[in-house]
Amino acid sequence: MTAVKNARGNATGPGVDTEAIHQRLADAIATHRLPPGTKLGEEALGEIFGVSRTKIRQALFQLAGDKLVTLIPGRGAFVAQPSVREAREVFEARRIIEAAVVARFIEVATAKDIDALNDHIVLEDEAIKAGTPQSRNHLLGDFHEVIARAAGNVVLTEILSELVARTSLITLFYQNTRGAAESLEEHRLLLKAIRRRDRAAAVELMHRHLSNVEAGLVLREETPAGADLRAALS
Ligand SMILES: [Zn+2]
CATH class of the missing domain: 1.10.10.10 (Winged helix-like DNA-binding domain superfamily/Winged helix DNA-binding domain)
Known part of the structure; x- marks a missing residue:
């Protein structure tokens, strides 16, 4: 056929x-x-x-x-x-989990782990400059998973992976008024605190970063709108 x-x-x-x-x-x-x-x-x-x-x-x-x-x-x-409530709950869960994850990362990260995080930020920068939204968004989310993987708790890494995937769906559905460059800048500040092994600063920066991403979304309940399947797909 x-x-x-x-x-x-x-x-x-x-x-x-x-x-x-x-x-x-x-x-x-x-x-x-x-x-x-x-x-x-x-x-x-x-x-x-x-x-x-x-x-x-x-x-x-x-x-x-x-x-x-x-x-x-x-x-x-x-x-x-994703409902507004679901979106808010995802961000709340991420703040709780990622504060713990970044604190743990600072305890266990080797110089190589920190260099790998730096390399990742270089890739984010390149993707933003190249203007490729898909790889850019993917890399921005992956930054958080790189930290979680290196922190070494497999269960937390799995939970975070799902939350990161749900976050991309949420940012897809609710208009994101925030530029990718702002997230990149916050990732850089986090890396600086991590390099200093400044646990309190890193936890605070992670918390604020996730709140800023959430605040950049236009979270208002929308009435589901139907679309004409044939027009959308042909
Ligand atoms: Zn981020």
Whole structure:
């Protein structure tokens, strides 16, 4: 079976695989062509992509794993909408966990760990200068995971990874009024405190950094708006 291309050059037809459907839907969600709350009907999507409902269901299941889609029993799949409350709780949890993580990092970090953190900041700087939002955002989030991994508590690292992923979804859905350069600057200040092994300053800077990121979001409850699936995907 072969895929055919529609007017925009996107592959459709029975040859399209689950991964391609997953990717197209993820892109449409990330670029807000499919806004939060949009119902993702299996039948409608099956027609749009020209594939069976089984493939659609698999793609939706993957998207639910990415937390981009919410599956509601008996009602179907919807583009995920992190609530304002959820957003605030994620940041609160991050402040608590990351204050402990950075304090632990200062206790155990070797010179090599600190150099690795510095190298990471250099990459963030390059991505910001290159103006590539996707790798920039990914690197800014990863900074926090680098600290957690080096701090050495596997359980805390796993919890933080999930919280960082949820944060990117939240910053995707709530307009971020803060520039990436501000986060980079705060990462640099943190590194300075870490180099001095100044635990109190590092904990304080981490706390303030996460509060600043949260304050940069326009957190107001929005009524879920539907979108026309065919228009968004074709
Ligand atoms: Zn940060």
